[in-house]
Amino acid sequence: MVIVMQDHAANEAIDETVRRVKEMGYGVNVSRGEERTVIGVLGDERQIEWEHLELLPGVERVVRILKPYKLTSRDARPDSTVVRVGPVAIGGEAVVFIAGPCAVESREQIIETARAVKSAGAHMLRGGAYKPRSSPYSFQGMAEEGLKLLAEARDATGLPVVTEVMSLEQVETVARYADMLQIGARNMQNFPLLQEVGRSGHPVLLKRGISATIEEWLMAAEYLLASGNARVVLCERGIRTFETATRNTTDINAIPVVKRLSHLPVIVDPSHSTGKNEYIESVSRAAIAAGADGLIIEVHPHPDEALSDGAQSLRPEAFAGAVVNIKRVAAAVGRK
Ligand code: PEP
Numbered sequence: 001m002v003i004v005m006q007d008h009a010a011n012e013a014i015d016e017t018v019r020r021v022k023e024m025g026y027g028v029n030v031s032r033g034e035e036r037t038v039i040g041v042l043g044d045e046r047q048i049e050w051e052h053l054e055l056l057p058g059v060e061r062v063v064r065i066l067k068p069y070k071l072t073s074r075d076a077r078p079d080s081t082v083v084r085v086g087p088v089a090i091g092g093e094a095v096v097f098i099a100g101p102c103a104v105e106s107r108e109q110i111i112e113t114a115r116a117v118k119s120a121g122a123h124m125l126r127g128g129a130y131k132p133r134s135s136p137y138s139f140q141g142m143a144e145e146g147l148k149l150l151a152e153a154r155d156a157t158g159l160p161v162v163t164e165v166m167s168l169e170q171v172e173t174v175a176r177y178a179d180m181l182q183i184g185a186r187n188m189q190n191f192p193l194l195q196e197v198g199r200s201g202h203p204v205l206l207k208r209g210i211s212a213t214i215e216e217w218l219m220a221a222e223y224l225l226a227s228g229n230a231r232v233v234l235c236e237r238g239i240r241t242f243e244t245a246t247r248n249t250t251d252i253n254a255i256p257v258v259k260r261l262s263h264l265p266v267i268v269d270p271s272h273s274t275g276k277n278e279y280i281e282s283v284s285r286a287a288i289a290a291g292a293d294g295l296i297i298e299v300h301p302h303p304d305e306a307l308s309d310g311a312q313s314l315r316p317e318a319f320a321g322a323v324v325n326i327k328r329v330a331a332a333v334g335r336k
């Protein structure tokens with residue numbers, strides 16, 4: 001951290017700032033210029049309440065050097081993390097496909113979808129049992145009954161299951177059935193939930209908040225890692241912009257940016273990021289070309305009858321076709 005003093009700050013102000021920094025247990029390196037003095041703070045600045053320093057007389061601004069996330073940063077772990085979910089490795093050479101309906105609706109629906117996505121090449125099954133819906137009058141999910149059906153679908157196909165956990169009270173129940181816990185976009189900054197899911201030790205799929213910056217997203221991941229859980233996969237699911245032609249805007253930039261800043265795997269959800277099934281395949285190809293480690297795609301046997309997100313769900317045959325084309329891009333960029 002560097003403290004920039006105001007133009008011609010009084011010596012007393014400089015001395016007082018140095019005294020305060022030392023009192024906090026940090027070293028200092030004072031560089032006195034013609035007009036301005038700059039004080040370098042030596043030590044791990046992430047513990048410092050830097051806003052306090054900005055209030056001191058004569059201080060113009062405080063500039064942070066280190067990233068506020070520590071465990072999530074690539075500085076902490078230069079090699080990319082591979083997150084294992086049962087037999088599936090996310091973040092390795094192979095691109096991972098996660099597919100399934102937005103919500104579990106019935107035994108028939110989830111088993112049929114699980115079998116279809118498996119034969120199309122999916123590695124994991126998705127499906128919500130607890131659904132975060134914008135309207136309290138919309139279908140809210142089958143709750144524990146839905147979790148049981150997901151476990152049945154896993155038994156029938158061998159596909160590990162990822163499903164959303166929406167509240168602290170649900171963590172234990174969801175963890176009993178699921179192989180991976182999803183934190184949804186709306187809960188990305190639910191800090192007690194992040195801590196509890198972190199403590200569960202289960203692999204976590206952390207979706208990016210609808211209006212979250214990359215730094216806020218990585219700080220949310222930091223909560224999980226700081227709770228002792230390093231099995232975190234980040235998911236870009238589109239952010240809110242001024243554009244209305246699509247439900248959200250896929251932030252393709254975020255993929256190389258996150259890959260540079262963090263060692264965690266990152267996957268893309270083109271269903272929620274576009275909101276329309278016709279764009280899923282192209283955006284998926286773009287995501288893989290940009291370096292994403294996988295995709296999570298909504299698939300429903302009868303999208304026109306889906307209880308949620310039908311418009312952004314592929315029919316199983318369309319998913320199978322998309323997988324073939326996406327794999328061509330994966331091969332072109334040196335992925336399996
Ligand atoms: C979902 O995966 O169905 C979902 C609700 O996702 P998000 O939290 O990204 O909106």
Ligand code: MN
Pocket residue numbers: 102103272298308309
């Ligand atoms: Mn959905």
